[in-house]
Amino acid sequence: MTNTTKTTGTDSATEQPLVPLPPAAARPLTLAGSAIALVGTFLAWTWSSEFPGDLTVTGYPGGLQNVTLAVSVLTLLFTLSGYGIKGLRWLTPGGTNSPVRLLALATLGATGFTMGAISVVLGGLVNLDPGAWISGIGSLLAAVGAFALPHDVAGEDTPATSFWGRLRHSLKAPAPRAPQQLPAWAEILTLAGTVALGLAVFAYGVDIEDPELFIGFLIAIGFAFSGFAKAGLLRRLAQLAATHRRVAMLAALVAAICFPFTQTNDQYALIGAQVLIFATVALGLNVVVGLAGLLDLGYVAFLGVGAYSAALVSGTASSALDVEFPFWAAALVGAAASLIFGVIIGAPTLRLRGDYLAIVTLGFGEIFRITVQNLNGNTGPDVTNGSNGITNVPDITVFGFDLGQPHDILGFSLTRSSNYFLLMLLFTIVVVLVFRRSAQSRIGRAWVAIREDETAATAMGINGFRLKLMAFALGACLAGFAGSVQAHLGYSVTPEQYQFAGSVPPNSAFLLAAVILGGMGTIAGPLIGAALLYLIPAKLAFMQDYQLVLFGLALILLMRFRPEGLVADRRKQLEFHETGQTDTPDEILPATATGTTKAGA
Amino acid sequence: MNTMATPTATTTTVLDASGVTMRFGGLTAVRSVDLQVNSGEIVGLIGPNGAGKTTFFNCLTGLYVPTEGKVSYKGTVLPPKPHLVTQAGIARTFQNIRLFANMTVLENVLVGRHTRTKEGLFSALLRGPGFKKAEAASHARAMELLEFIGLAHKADHLSRNLPYGEQRKLEIARALASDPGLLLLDEPTAGMNPQETRAAEELIFAIRDQGIAVLVIEHDMRFIFNLCDRVACLVQGEKLVEGTPDVVQSDERVVAAYLGTPFEGAPGADEAAEVAAAEAHADAQSTTRTDRTEGDTQ
Numbered sequence A: 001m002t003n004t005t006k007t008t009g010t011d012s013a014t015e016q017p018l019v020p021l022p023p024a025a026a027r028p029l030t031l032a033g034s035a036i037a038l039v040g041t042f043l044a045w046t047w048s049s050e051f052p053g054d055l056t057v058t059g060y061p062g063g064l065q066n067v068t069l070a071v072s073v074l075t076l077l078f079t080l081s082g083y084g085i086k087g088l089r090w091l092t093p094g095g096t097n098s099p100v101r102l103l104a105l106a107t108l109g110a111t112g113f114t115m116g117a118i119s120v121v122l123g124g125l126v127n128l129d130p131g132a133w134i135s136g137i138g139s140l141l142a143a144v145g146a147f148a149l150p151h152d153v154a155g156e157d158t159p160a161t162s163f164w165g166r167l168r169h170s171l172k173a174p175a176p177r178a179p180q181q182l183p184a185w186a187e188i189l190t191l192a193g194t195v196a197l198g199l200a201v202f203a204y205g206v207d208i209e210d211p212e213l214f215i216g217f218l219i220a221i222g223f224a225f226s227g228f229a230k231a232g233l234l235r236r237l238a239q240l241a242a243t244h245r246r247v248a249m250l251a252a253l254v255a256a257i258c259f260p261f262t263q264t265n266d267q268y269a270l271i272g273a274q275v276l277i278f279a280t281v282a283l284g285l286n287v288v289v290g291l292a293g294l295l296d297l298g299y300v301a302f303l304g305v306g307a308y309s310a311a312l313v314s315g316t317a318s319s320a321l322d323v324e325f326p327f328w329a330a331a332l333v334g335a336a337a338s339l340i341f342g343v344i345i346g347a348p349t350l351r352l353r354g355d356y357l358a359i360v361t362l363g364f365g366e367i368f369r370i371t372v373q374n375l376n377g378n379t380g381p382d383v384t385n386g387s388n389g390i391t392n393v394p395d396i397t398v399f400g401f402d403l404g405q406p407h408d409i410l411g412f413s414l415t416r417s418s419n420y421f422l423l424m425l426l427f428t429i430v431v432v433l434v435f436r437r438s439a440q441s442r443i444g445r446a447w448v449a450i451r452e453d454e455t456a457a458t459a460m461g462i463n464g465f466r467l468k469l470m471a472f473a474l475g476a477c478l479a480g481f482a483g484s485v486q487a488h489l490g491y492s493v494t495p496e497q498y499q500f501a502g503s504v505p506p507n508s509a510f511l512l513a514a515v516i517l518g519g520m521g522t523i524a525g526p527l528i529g530a531a532l533l534y535l536i537p538a539k540l541a542f543m544q545d546y547q548l549v550l551f552g553l554a555l556i557l558l559m560r561f562r563p564e565g566l567v568a569d570r571r572k573q574l575e576f577h578e579t580g581q582t583d584t585p586d587e588i589l590p591a592t593a594t595g596t597t598k599a600g601a
Numbered sequence B: 001m002n003t004m005a006t007p008t009a010t011t012t013t014v015l016d017a018s019g020v021t022m023r024f025g026g027l028t029a030v031r032s033v034d035l036q037v038n039s040g041e042i043v044g045l046i047g048p049n050g051a052g053k054t055t056f057f058n059c060l061t062g063l064y065v066p067t068e069g070k071v072s073y074k075g076t077v078l079p080p081k082p083h084l085v086t087q088a089g090i091a092r093t094f095q096n097i098r099l100f101a102n103m104t105v106l107e108n109v110l111v112g113r114h115t116r117t118k119e120g121l122f123s124a125l126l127r128g129p130g131f132k133k134a135e136a137a138s139h140a141r142a143m144e145l146l147e148f149i150g151l152a153h154k155a156d157h158l159s160r161n162l163p164y165g166e167q168r169k170l171e172i173a174r175a176l177a178s179d180p181g182l183l184l185l186d187e188p189t190a191g192m193n194p195q196e197t198r199a200a201e202e203l204i205f206a207i208r209d210q211g212i213a214v215l216v217i218e219h220d221m222r223f224i225f226n227l228c229d230r231v232a233c234l235v236q237g238e239k240l241v242e243g244t245p246d247v248v249q250s251d252e253r254v255v256a257a258y259l260g261t262p263f264e265g266a267p268g269a270d271e272a273a274e275v276a277a278a279e280a281h282a283d284a285q286s287t288t289r290t291d292r293t294e295g296d297t298q
Helices: A023-040 A063-082 A086-091 A097-122 A130-148 A164-172 A185-209 A211-230 A231-244 A243-263 A266-289 A300-312 A329-347 A353-372 A415-440 A442-452 A454-459 A462-489 A508-518 A525-539 A541-561 A568-578 B053-060 B082-088 B105-116 B120-126 B129-149 B164-176 B194-209 B223-227 B244-248 B252-259 B269-279 B289-296
Strands: A407-409 A411-416 B013-024 B029-039 B042-047 B068-073 B091-092 B182-186 B212-219 B231-234 B238-243
Touching: A023 A063, A023 A130, A023 A353, A063 A086, A063 A097, A063 A130, A063 A211, A097 A130, A097 A211, A185 A211, A185 A243, A185 A266, A185 A525, A211 A231, A211 A525, A211 A541, A211 B238, A231 A243, A243 A415, A266 A442, A266 A462, A266 A508, A266 A525, A300 A329, A300 A353, A300 A462, A300 A508, A329 A353, A329 A462, A407 A568, A411 A415, A415 A442, A415 A462, A415 B120, A442 A454, A442 A462, A442 B105, A442 B120, A442 B129, A454 B082, A462 B223, A508 A525, A508 A541, A525 A541, B013 B053, B013 B091, B013 B212, B029 B042, B029 B053, B029 B068, B029 B194, B029 B212, B029 B231, B029 B238, B029 B269, B042 B053, B042 B194, B042 B223, B053 B068, B053 B182, B053 B212, B082 B091, B082 B105, B091 B164, B091 B212, B105 B129, B105 B164, B120 B129, B129 B164, B164 B182, B164 B194, B194 B212, B194 B223, B194 B289, B223 B244, B231 B244, B238 B244, B238 B252, B244 B252
Parallel strands: B042 B212, B042 B231, B091 B182, B182 B212
Antiparallel strands: A407 A411, B013 B029, B013 B068, B231 B238
8 A cells, every 4th residue: 555656657667558559659549549539529420310319410419429528528637647647637646547547448438338329220231431430439449548657556476368358457556645735625615616516427327317328428437437546546535535534424405405407307206206215225224234144135114114013193094094294203103113023033034143143034024025015915914915905195295395296496497306306315314324323323333343253242241132123223213204205105004015026126135235335334325326236227228138147247247347346434344355454544533433434436 | 199289368260160071972071070269370271181181171162061079269150152152251371373364453342342341233223432442441451461461563454364373462451351251272272383282381370460360181191391380280181299390290190191002091092082982072182292382283
């Protein structure tokens, strides 16, 4: 970690780059390539506006051209940063050339994918206009040039000989150098700017209608993000967020509040609200799985208990109970019912450990669904209407403010889904606070201790069973809380929504995947994981049949290359990536961060 | 045989185990062992591999429920639950280090504070002044303990990244964090070089000077006879002899037990092997100090 000596010049490069080119030619070639790709996006790529996004206009890029445009500009900037140009040096505190390589790949990927998609959709390469060829050739040149750039880290004693090994080595980057001290306001501005940018990218992604565009968007985002990571920007950002924790959280909050205002279409705001429900429940599961280490495969049942409870007291005609609670009371009823259900399930099962617990919770999750199905008046008492579910759940009214109606605020029209998004955001904030505060306390430490070594934890005076039950019940309670909103948002509550695995998230398998994909024990992890796991299937509806296969593949790849999840807390990072110098943490944790988690990037 | 040091007027009995018997099915791993530890005392527990020392420890700390007999701490009978035993004031370390590997050094010690703090979930969620005060006090106490064992400068390291000797020390600090009246150390110097062993000796004396009684299992005879006020020797689940180091050292039955000469009334070798298997700890140990040093520290 202390090895920050960089080999940006050709003199100290001990190993041949992947593409053998004269060192002096590599950077200009990359530069020229990305510039050509950039220019190409302003030309027409195809003749017909049948291809989604309308790529036929010269002088005004649209759809996938925008994606190529964005990444080629980034490639250009990062390549220039390699020249040591004054205003751009801050872009690459870590690796200099490996981010260029990844960004060039992003450009090539986005452009290449677009060309392929045009050929497939419109039937043949003949449909490509010169603009596409120019961008394609430009991005190819940029990629070739980028891989001719020298390595960022010196070669090992035994340089890899295989192509794959050399590729991986060429993408390695040193740890970022110590950042230049900026005034606090500049750091805060940087943070705010980044968060705003993140919101813009997210809103752009949510608004995408065409699967082609979304795939291109994903390719570009994926490569660009790993490029930023190699450049040390993500790390720098995480440091900033850690120093200005409150500001970072506030900025994220403001960005989230702004999201519905960026949406004109109710459908996309609905996606936002559903992502939030999914993310909130995943964060609740993170208490159980990430902190206490209890593998719960039936977690969605708690969401169901909350939703059913709220629906039963909502005053709908199809409810067996003829009562109408105000929403705050319904939410409390949902949370309390889930809490009780959690204790009832937890008390007998938490005596089991590991795999046995997972199997039993899986069973209880299914028991909930089947029980609810059978309480239909036919095979049991009539409580839940069986598989028809409780329908026509009325909209929530908070302080005379009907969430079901569109409202105009500051000239923006907030649709029904936007209203629910904002309400759900409030719930998410509560859950984030609960997670943070419980994690960074005596209770949270005891949970982590149980996860690490239960026998040692009990020998240290921790009542293992009690604390595990507490984690289980807290997680259940948070899920029930979210469930009470879900019942109103979706108009109806049916047993089919609460399966172990299904094509629509939140279900137990996807919840667990969101936690693991995002990063166990972190706050940002499950939120990001849930957003990805909701958006990708929702946007790529044409892949419905292959969804679970792709999903499995993605998880396998992730476990192979980034076992700690997308957002790793410092502990996990050390756990999975031994650097040989793990004895020396490069940053001292602030005194407040001795809990179990950090807010992450 | 019963040459137990008579407690003077100022000392009180901290630990009183009487007739502790532990059977695993038909095997008797520990057979009616009596042991007393007085305040301000360091007591050693020795015995060949598979003699039942760790089983006896586990009976004391509630990890095992003894088949017969009772264990009392400062006059009150201990419930057979590990966390209640710790709460009562007995803390322990483990023969094979069981730190919370992926928690930092400081967090490990803070976990040890668990029984001495009582801020619950609601207090953590509301973050009142009481919570902050208790957290600050826990931090201060934990740092003090890290200072005491000399690891304060590594408070932010993951405990898994500490060198072996420091992990052993940290385990002791974690145990001390529960403010125990009696500390049980299960082979605290296993795998240490002579220098580290001497440092450990100093550390244990310093702990004793804080008024904490210590019961220690060890194979290093020089270490144990230097350290202890009283030594008990356990052979095949039974207490063979107890007394001052001199007495135990010169007892020929102890020598015989260690060197393998059959002594009067010895159980058969088969039975000894069965007991050893039941203990399930035999594999981790080797009989001589030198072997251990070579084996464990590269």
